[in-house]
Amino acid sequence: KEDKSSPIQVLTMMMRDLPAPSPGAVEMYKAAMDQNWNKVLQRVTEKPDECKYVDPTCTYTPLHIVVLGRDSSNPSGRLSAVRAILVAHPDSAKVQNAADGLTPLHLACMIEDETPEKLEEDLAVVRLILEMSRKAINILNRNGYSALDAHIIAMSKQKRKGDLSSFRRPRQARKAGTSMSILKTLLEEDMQGSLARPLDVLFECNSLAVLEQLALEEAQASSSKLRSRRQARSSGSSVDNTLSAASTNFTNFWVWEWALVLFKSDSRRRNTQYNRQLPIFSAMHAAAQVKDCPIPFLMLTMRAYPSQVRAPDESTGNLPLHTVAGWETTDPSSISRKSMALSALVSEYPGATKIRNKSGKTPLSLALETGTSWDNGVRRLTTFSREPSFRVSSR
Numbered sequence: 001k002e003d004k005s006s007p008i009q010v011l012t013m014m015m016r017d018l019p020a021p022s023p024g025a026v027e028m029y030k031a032a033m034d035q036n037w038n039k040v041l042q043r044v045t046e047k048p049d050e051c052k053y054v055d056p057t058c059t060y061t062p063l064h065i066v067v068l069g070r071d072s073s074n075p076s077g078r079l080s081a082v083r084a085i086l087v088a089h090p091d092s093a094k095v096q097n098a099a100d101g102l103t104p105l106h107l108a109c110m111i112e113d114e115t116p117e118k119l120e121e122d123l124a125v126v127r128l129i130l131e132m133s134r135k136a137i138n139i140l141n142r143n144g145y146s147a148l149d150a151h152i153i154a155m156s157k158q159k160r161k162g163d164l165s166s167f168r169r170p171r172q173a174r175k176a177g178t179s180m181s182i183l184k185t186l187l188e189e190d191m192q193g194s195l196a197r198p199l200d201v202l203f204e205c206n207s208l209a210v211l212e213q214l215a216l217e218e219a220q221a222s223s224s225k226l227r228s229r230r231q232a233r234s235s236g237s238s239v240d241n242t243l244s245a246a247s248t249n250f251t252n253f254w255v256w257e258w259a260l261v262l263f264k265s266d267s268r269r270r271n272t273q274y275n276r277q278l279p280i281f282s283a284m285h286a287a288a289q290v291k292d293c294p295i296p297f298l299m300l301t302m303r304a305y306p307s308q309v310r311a312p313d314e315s316t317g318n319l320p321l322h323t324v325a326g327w328e329t330t331d332p333s334s335i336s337r338k339s340m341a342l343s344a345l346v347s348e349y350p351g352a353t354k355i356r357n358k359s360g361k362t363p364l365s366l367a368l369e370t371g372t373s374w375d376n377g378v379r380r381l382t383t384f385s386r387e388p389s390f391r392v393s394s395r
Contacts, residue, residue: 155183
């Protein structure tokens with residue numbers, strides 16, 4: 001039974017049935033409720049101030065109601081109504097209802113059908129709203145969810161309608177990229193804050209599927225690594241150089257695909273912020289750069305791209321372990337995640353603890369600089385750092 005506080009249950013409660021218009025509702029609002037788009041357009045022309053109306057019962061505006069008219073038999077008319085209202089009153093895109101704090105953009109992102117045709121309709125509405133009101137992307141509802149969060153929750157809910165034991169996409173053909181079209185459109189905007197929050201929402205909505213997949217991957221990786229280390233010992237090689245085989249078991253797992261898109265977006269934003277030339281994308285480095293990245297996603301990335309754990313960043317010389325060691329954490333949850341992330345990365349590549357970045361710093365140096373305690377990471381790092389290569393050179 002799903003927790004009532006889970007994102008999917010919270011969103012479900014928000015999508016309550018609309019009450020009838022209040023007795024004093026303006027004609028535009030009533031026309032929107034009746035999905036009479038021609039009349040909505042007429043009222044926008046004749047009485048543009050009706051765009052500002054807020055119904056006292058549900059505190060929605062005409063734009064909210066038009067956005068909710070997904071079951072309309074005239075989608076082009078609905079889109080015209082959205083455009084007309086936004087042109088007449090752009091600020092209507094930022095109005096939040098009293099009960100849940102939902103903007104029209106939140107509602108547009110809360111899809112109810114993942115078929116390509118319906119997603120294309122919702123995408124057109126999302127693009128129109130963002131075109132007229134860029135700031136709407138950063139408005140949070142009463143539960144602290146952005147429009148991006150709401151879209152992730154809504155898509156997760158749609159996926160629940162299928163086979164819960166299936167991690168891969170349905171076998172039937174889908175229009176390429178359609179399921180991610182709204183996600184990618186939202187990520188193109190100038191969003192504030194870290195993408196750790198959307199990643200958290202993605203994991204929380206799909207935790208069972210992610211953890212089951214991760215358990216399978218860890219078991220296979222453990223067996224693979226054990227065989228590699230036996231071979232290394234028999235040949236006299238260092239066990240530190242053993243490398244897990246890259247997994248392709250979950251490449252079509254939709255949650256993983258979405259996590260990768262979020263990682264790519266975050267990496268692109270960081271490079272743009274610091275005016276750096278966009279490097280070849282490294283999923284492992286991107287995941288490590290998201291402070292508070294959900295640990296299961298970090299570990300799945302490690303299973304998909306094990307060689308990237310050993311590949312230094314071209315500009316800084318940081319390995320993923322350096323990056324995580326540099327996370328500045330203060331609250332207990334972040335401290336715990338950093339500790340688990342350090343442990344996972346050290347287990348995968350113990351030799352990383354002895355490697356210095358281009359600033360001459362080891363992961364241990366960075367961990368100490370950011371206040372990491374002995375029990376929350378330093379002990380793990382020092383276990384593999386007690387070799388001459390760790391000491392500062394006297395030259």
